[in-house]
Amino acid sequence: MDNNNITILKIGGSVITDKSADDGTARLSEIERIAAEISGFEGKLIIVHGAGSFGHPQVKRFGLTGKFDHEGSIITHMSVRKLNTMVVETLNSAGINALPVHPMACAISSNSRIKSMFREQIEEMLANGFVPVLHGDMVMDTDLGTSVLSGDQIVPYLAIQMKASRIGIGSAEEGVLDDKGGVIPLINNENFDEIKAYLSGSANTDVTGGMLGKVLELLELSEQSNSTSYIFNAGNTGNISDFLSGKNIGTAIGAGTI
Template identity: 45%
Template sequence: MKVLKIGGSVLTEKHTEEKKVRMEVLDRIASEIAPRADGLILVHGAGSFGHPEAIRHGVGRRFSTEGVLKTHQSVCLLNRIVVSALVRGGVPAVPVSPLGCAIADGGRLVSMEMTPILHMVERGLVPVLHGDVVMDRTLGAAVVSGDALVAHIAKGLGAHHVGMGTSAQGVLDAHGRTIPEVTEHNIEQVRQWVRPSGGGDATGGMVGKVEELWRLAGEGIESWVFSALDEGAVAAFLDGHPVGTRVRNVEL
């Protein structure tokens, strides 16, 4: 089983224009996935769809009915566009909305119904999830990132191949160079290098990715962070080739 996330900054004009999809990028990624879709669970970020709405309505800081509705509607719109492009490209993609199957507590994803997702994969479908607003036991509602979904699904279903397709070449050091590998030997230094995204990201950017994947490394699950904007990179990841930055615990 493979779990792949395509970041919102890859699929949308995240920092320049709200609700604008990079269709040429999406179509190219669909063509790379199509012959490699067996056993795949796909997650995509919210990009310029969900993040502005979540920030505007303070989702995760205070409960807002309008915030839940507007944020969810926005990410579902992007999900429909993504799924439609995947199907056109030959991927048997089906939408799965976290709002209907996940629960958070204090902003952290704690529970998710994954049995339907497993049955989809076993029967040749590609579930397509997305960063979303979900109900929260403490806060009323909270934003759950695609990164958190990847980690939760990979751990829960025992995925053997996990990837984060981003707009960066991988996890970068202080000089903007790709770090080949994140392990227990350099994780503290890596945490100093990565910085939170700017005000347009409600879920932590590269910091969130590193922390979620490091938790997976503690479970013995290796993962990769790479640029999904590079032609052929998604295909290379799905084919099992090294791409970008590898995250693993070498002592397990």
């Protein structure tokens, strides 16, 4: 299968859920708008969405970043699965042939980093015109029992393994912002140290490292694959369709030029 025209789109949990809620609260109108923007896209597409209030508060409540807990692992998985079902059903209503892929059933981590992911289903889905939809999840972990697997880790892993050509990270920010609130157009290894000072964690409960975590994962991706990723505001109408139509928006991360 020719992988070189795969696009990976991450949709942040803060865009499709109320991330400040204590329990799963979806923003259905946002999910519907995003589905409408994706519906015109013709190419091979993998969607990864964050967990937002369907995962982060549960992880915090059960202390799952520091300890193994059967009940907490199950409750968190079932919660993010509920959000994934909403996303997949909304995409299908918009005419997108979307299918769910739950990392709990196909990924193994070691000390909170992906050790392996069974990708054959994803490749066959793409080859047959489906859009696989993955999400942040609890996964089995050979060291910890279970661990949190963030969508921000899934995206670069799949991008490297499947040689994706274009990566978009739809967050709740216009891009990566400097100390004056302006969008930084390009981040690469040359300017990362000076930009690191501007990057802080997410405003709401985020157990996956906020914007700094995203940038670090994507810089690592660019080193391993020579690809460029774009962080942009998925909450703004038209940005996702602009990204999918080939426009460079938000902050570019990687070796590429603007």
